Amino acid sequence: MKRKPRAKHAGATLLRMWGYLRRQKIGLISVILLTIIGSGLALLGPYFIGVAIDDYILPRNANGLFGLCILLLGSYLLSGAASWIQTYVMAGVSQRTVWEMRQDLFNHLHRLPIRYFDQTTHGELMSRTTNDVDNVSTTLSQNLTQLISSVITIVGSFIMMLTLNIWLTLLTLTTVPIVLMTTKLITKRTQRLFKEQQQRLGELNGLIEETISGQRVVKTFRREAASVKQLAVINEQLRTAGTGAQHLSGMMGPSMNMINHFSFILLAAVGGWMVLNGWTLVGVVISFLNYSKQFSRPINDLANQYNMIQSGIAGAERVFEVMDQQTEYEAGTGSTPLTEVKGEVSFEHVSFSYTKDVPTLRDVTFTAKPGDLIALVGPTGAGKTTIINLLTRFYDINEGRIAIDGHDIRDLDKDSLRSRLAIVLQDVYLFSDTIRENIRFGRLDATDEEVEAAARLANADGFIRKLPDGYDARLTADGGNLSQGQRQMLTIARAILADPAILVLDEATSSVDTRTELHIQQAMSVLMKGRTSFVIAHRLSTIREASAILVIRGGEIVERGTHEELLACRGHYYELYANQFRQASPYAAL
Numbered sequence: 001m002k003r004k005p006r007a008k009h010a011g012a013t014l015l016r017m018w019g020y021l022r023r024q025k026i027g028l029i030s031v032i033l034l035t036i037i038g039s040g041l042a043l044l045g046p047y048f049i050g051v052a053i054d055d056y057i058l059p060r061n062a063n064g065l066f067g068l069c070i071l072l073l074g075s076y077l078l079s080g081a082a083s084w085i086q087t088y089v090m091a092g093v094s095q096r097t098v099w100e101m102r103q104d105l106f107n108h109l110h111r112l113p114i115r116y117f118d119q120t121t122h123g124e125l126m127s128r129t130t131n132d133v134d135n136v137s138t139t140l141s142q143n144l145t146q147l148i149s150s151v152i153t154i155v156g157s158f159i160m161m162l163t164l165n166i167w168l169t170l171l172t173l174t175t176v177p178i179v180l181m182t183t184k185l186i187t188k189r190t191q192r193l194f195k196e197q198q199q200r201l202g203e204l205n206g207l208i209e210e211t212i213s214g215q216r217v218v219k220t221f222r223r224e225a226a227s228v229k230q231l232a233v234i235n236e237q238l239r240t241a242g243t244g245a246q247h248l249s250g251m252m253g254p255s256m257n258m259i260n261h262f263s264f265i266l267l268a269a270v271g272g273w274m275v276l277n278g279w280t281l282v283g284v285v286i287s288f289l290n291y292s293k294q295f296s297r298p299i300n301d302l303a304n305q306y307n308m309i310q311s312g313i314a315g316a317e318r319v320f321e322v323m324d325q326q327t328e329y330e331a332g333t334g335s336t337p338l339t340e341v342k343g344e345v346s347f348e349h350v351s352f353s354y355t356k357d358v359p360t361l362r363d364v365t366f367t368a369k370p371g372d373l374i375a376l377v378g379p380t381g382a383g384k385t386t387i388i389n390l391l392t393r394f395y396d397i398n399e400g401r402i403a404i405d406g407h408d409i410r411d412l413d414k415d416s417l418r419s420r421l422a423i424v425l426q427d428v429y430l431f432s433d434t435i436r437e438n439i440r441f442g443r444l445d446a447t448d449e450e451v452e453a454a455a456r457l458a459n460a461d462g463f464i465r466k467l468p469d470g471y472d473a474r475l476t477a478d479g480g481n482l483s484q485g486q487r488q489m490l491t492i493a494r495a496i497l498a499d500p501a502i503l504v505l506d507e508a509t510s511s512v513d514t515r516t517e518l519h520i521q522q523a524m525s526v527l528m529k530g531r532t533s534f535v536i537a538h539r540l541s542t543i544r545e546a547s548a549i550l551v552i553r554g555g556e557i558v559e560r561g562t563h564e565e566l567l568a569c570r571g572h573y574y575e576l577y578a579n580q581f582r583q584a585s586p587y588a589a590l
Contacts, residue, residue: 038082050287123206139312150298430479
C-alpha cells in the first residue's frame, strides 16, 4: 500500500481536507449556489438605494418609490433566507466531513503497531482525536461558508463599483495592499502560536490522563503538590501560547476597521467633491459607499477568518500526522491464513532489540510441542515478556525465525495469527460495559449461554450472580468496582470463550489472597487443558508440572528442563526457588 505524503504545511493540509470535503459534492454545490443567491440579492440593496435617491427622492417623484422599496425589502429578506438555509446545509456538510475524518483516524489507530503506543502518551492521542478534530469541525462549520460568501461578495461588489465609477474604484483599491501587508505580518506569527497552542494542549491532556490513571500512586507517595506544580508549568506554557495567539489575532479586527474607516472617509470626501463639480450623482456616491463597505468588510472578514483557519489547519496537521504513521500491516506483513492449528511453536536462533545496538534477546532457541506448558522464568527485564510480544507479532524479530506448525509467522496474516492466540495478563483490563459484554469481547458472536458457560469454567459465575444486576452489572473504568481476583477471573472467562489454540499467561495470582489464588489456578487449569501454553512465572511453586521451564537472564536462555531436573542442577533456577521458599516459610528466620 502506498503511503500518503505527510502534511508539512498549510497547502498540503488543505489539499488533504479537500479530499474529505469533495465527498459531500451535493452539499457543497448547494452551499455555493445558496451563497451566490444570498450574496447576489444583498448586492442589489445599495443599487436600489442609489436609484431611489437619484430618480425619486431628489427629483421629488413619489411615483414608483413604493414598488422600489418593496423590491429592496424583498431582496434583503430573500438574502437572509438563503443565508439561513446555507448555514443549515453547511452544518450537515461539516459534521459529515468530520465524522468521516474521526472514523478514519480511529480506524488507523487500531492498525498502528504497539511500538507507536509505547512511544506516545494516551493523553496526546486523546487530544488529537477530540480537541484537534473539534477544531477542524469549528473551522469548517463557521469559516468555510463565510469564506465562500466573502469571495463572492468581494467579486460582486468590485463589479458593481466598476459599473458605477471607475475612478472611485481605483481609489478603493489603494487600501488593498495595506490590508494584505497587515494580514501577512499578523498571521505569520499567529500560525506558529496556534500550532504551539495545540501542542501544549496535547501535553496538558497527557499529564491529566496519566495523573488520574495513577491517582493511587500519586496519593501513596504524596506527590499531589509535585503533580500540581508540573501541571502549572505546562498550563503556563499553554496560557502563554494561547494568549499570544489571541492577542495577535485580536489585533486583526481593529487594524482592519481603522483602514476601512480611513478608506470610507477618503471615498466620501472625494465623492462629495465629484458631486459638487457635477462629475457624478449623489445616489451613485451613496451606492458606491455602500458597495465599498461591502467590498472592504469581506476583506476584513477574510483576514479574521484566516486566523481561525490557521487554528483549524494546526489541528488537521496533527490529525494527519497520526494518520500518516505506518501501520503494522504495511511493513511486509504476511497474508497466509492460519487454520487448523495443532499448537507446535518453535523459536529458532531468535534475536531482537527494542533500541538499536541494545539487544533484548540473543539467539533464543526452543520448541513447544502441541499441548506443552512452557514456563518462562527470570528476573525483571530478562526478556520474558519480549518473547510473548514476538510470538504475537506486536514486534518483529531482527534475526532468526519463529514458526507455528512449521509456518514462519512473518508469512502469516496478523489477524489470523492473533485469532488463534489468547493472552491473560497480570495487569487486567476491563471496559466500561456490562460483565456480559466484557466476557463476550473474547468472541463477539458468542451467545449469552456460551458467555455464562465460560464464566462457570472460570469460577466467575458464583460472584457474578451475587451482584445486583448479575451479568448485566456495569463495570466502572477498568473494572474498579470489582476485586483484583474477580477481575482476573473475568479475563480468564474471556480467554476461555475465545477458544485459542495457543495460550499466554502472565501469572495472575501474585497480588491476590490464597483462597482467590486457588480459584484462579483452577480456572487457569481448565483454560490450559489441551492447549499449548506459555506462562510467565512469578511464583515458581505454580509451574512444577510444566513440560519445560526456560530460565532467562540477560536475553538468553541460561537453563532449561523440568522442575525436578533444574532443581537437581542446583543452578540459577535452584537459587530462585530456594530464595522464594525461604521468603514464603514462616520458619525461615528461625
